[in-house]
Amino acid sequence: MRTRRILHRRTLCLCLILVSATLRAQSPVGIETRVPNTSLLIDLVNGDAPETISASGLYAQIDERVIAPGIFPFGVNTALWSDGAHKTRFFALPGDSQIEFSRDGDWAFPPNSVLVKNFHLDLVADDGSVSRQIVETRFLVKVGDTFEWKGFSYQWNEDATDAQLLFTSRTESYRTVDPADPTRSRETEYLFPAPEDCGRCHTFGVGQVLGPRTSQLNGDFDYDGVVANQLATLNHLGVFTQDIGGDYDEFPRLTDHHDESAPIADRARSYLQANCAHCHLPGGLRRTEIDLRLQTPLDEMGIVDQESGVDDLGAEDRRILRPGDPQNSVLLLRTLDLGEQRMPPVASSIIDPVGTDVLSRWITSLATPTTIAQGRSPTSSSLLSNYPNPFNASTTIRYSMTVDGPATLTLFDATGRRIRDLVQGVHLAGNHVAHWDGRDLDGTSVASGVYLVRLTTANVQQTHRLSLLK
Template identity: 50%
Template sequence: MPVLLTEAMAQSRPYGLEARVPNTSLLINLAQNAPAATISATGLFRDTAKQIVAPGIIPYAVNSELWSDGAEKTRFFALPGNAQVDFSRDGNWHFPPNSVLVKNFYFDFVKGDPASRQIVETRLLVKMGATDTWKGFSYQWNDDATDAHLLRESDRRTFFIVDTDAPDGIAQQRYFFPGPEDCSLCHREASGRVLGGRTHQLNGEYNYGAISDNQLRTLNHIGFFTEDIGEDYSQFPRWANPRDESAPIANRARAYLAANCSHCHRPGGVERGDFDARYETPLDQMRTVGISPSLGRLDTELENVRIINPGKADQSTLLLRTLNFSSFRMPPLASSVLDEDGTSLLRKWIDGMSTSTSVASESSIPEEFDLAQNYPNPFNPTTAIQYRLAEEGPVELTIFDLMGQRVRQLISGDHTAGSHQVIWDGRGDNGMSVASGVYFYRLRSSGGGITRRMLLLR
């Protein structure tokens, strides 16, 4: 059994890793070469079939995991040679040029039986030289788990899981492999690109095999950082583990939202999602409690629905979107399996809120400020969008796609108070016709912001 270090034992007990070994195998310089075509050729593993990593590649774990449809994951840092990381207690860590972050994904092919666990995917997040740009790559493992090939574009596979609770004892699991263009949808500039390698995620215990130790303490001991960060991390930020029932439920729920939502839902994130899911944002500043959803309601009969409706989880779109598998699904990418533990946690947190928690009036938007549903809807090739302004001032009317990327800036400038109408011809900013699908249009002015959904059918 691993030995768990207490604070009193910290100075006398061995660390999780005794010394650092230079990484001389997993070295990727995107300015010179693309990643290897197979995972066995990357230098990640000393033994590919057993997934034993090469010397110098450092394991780590995070306090709050992103939901990946039930996959088990392992994570590793691969810094060139003995290169070091610039530490930040509260902000982003700054990684050296050509750093590689590794994540392996495994499924139990007999539900609940770890002995049936097999690797299905490896992802590499690679820093482009000394820039702040990172590129993601996915390797899809073969059926025998002996090697994996690099994907040039996204892919989906169906895995068959032995599950006594499923019809005929077999469950089908649809799994998404991201293409290089998909990785930046979560690893955004506003979120610092690197999501897991931060103080609040690594300030916790890790089982190194013979011993468990605080990860920050171990990394500091082996010279992972450019400075000595000491051994007292009691005042360092630390996210709760959402599955740790001994932690306060609010901390667990906020950590779950931070890991699964805040890379997009934050200042500078997706423009059509204007609430702030970061862990450190006070609840009354999240723009969720008592706020009407800007993307519309999942059930139009729920007149009292809010993003968070205190004490009423079934009238809170923050929960409802995690239960939904239509275009309103959150997260919108790479998930087709319900996170039963995560959604149960959100439900308990919201239901446990007192109605006095509400921090917003029925609407933070003046009655004179309004954005109507486009007409016709669905539409092809044009649709009319009407809106009303309470006062003269700057106005923006913008079209976004499902991923929150801007498609067309319809209006940007000063408008007089009163009613207005604009026609969208189904074209993007580049003048090209956009594809059929769901789009969102958002109106912003001094009166606030409203977003609505529309459907283009070619």
């Protein structure tokens, strides 16, 4: 009987393995068969950009805006803020040419590749009705077999039947739904960039291509009703010069900053990567030496408790990022500014309500600054002795963390009743200090006696005794 049970368990395990493998093999792809692109072909070495979208080959039917065969739609995990505009994205490779895939770096696109982004606004009519209408299409075109890309903007006419190439920047006013309050409308000053403006964001430091990269496309996309991982779909179609396999769990992936179920730190860092890091990275802007890339550890970004090199925007003690104090963090204040200090500095005149809220909550969660003595980083996460102990007016509590992560420092009386959370939030790795003035959460002085302080992290829980004498 025991032998039969063992065989049954082994058979069951084998069946589960086979079912799991079958499910992986049957994972959906968004597009089954690749069709060569023979329509959207732009050669800037031997010619110019088309003067209209209808002449570009982007659409098979421009009146219905049916994309031509062989052009790939895609989405990004974290979108660049564009004053509430809704965007659709595509890329076109000449014929059946391929992309050299990179897990962590820039994708190498073939000559004459074209990246496409359509911008739609929710327009409000005089009678209050709302309709989503295309207003702009942008092309980013690779110049032959060089490393250079050039950008072009096309403005759609009022009937949305065609779009004209722009040679200079211009601004149009539209009555749109207010991104901060969808029940209201507002006048939106929409900027159409000139060709030379595109290079302000599409910098050489990030390979000029911002959207199509592993961290942005490692996620699901709705291919006309079929939801599938984009990397899996492109790999299935042979878009890459190499087979990248089917397991992307260890590949980089940005977090949607709208996702309330995700950790606030992941949302904020992904937002900074998508909206700021193309300028703020090593070798980027010379005015500031900060690094807002996702892979950079927080204590190496050059922002925590660092003085700002620009106007303090009214901050009392200006720092680029003051942990726990968003109102005095210039990183946030510049995204809330609509003047000369605004970030981003181009093509945006409306504050991003979700993005700024995420940044504010993240800064608030960084409860305490970190001090690490040179060459003496902590070797273990632990609650250290406080001093003085016993104490009268106040005491300093020291604790250390070996990795970035959440930590809580909680005070209890001798009966185990919670007095207050002294510290709560995400911490940098390092040696930390907190101060207790002998008061509870309401600010009332507690009585003399023995108290307990407990440090809780992801992998440590330690408790020490404190003696308060009055």
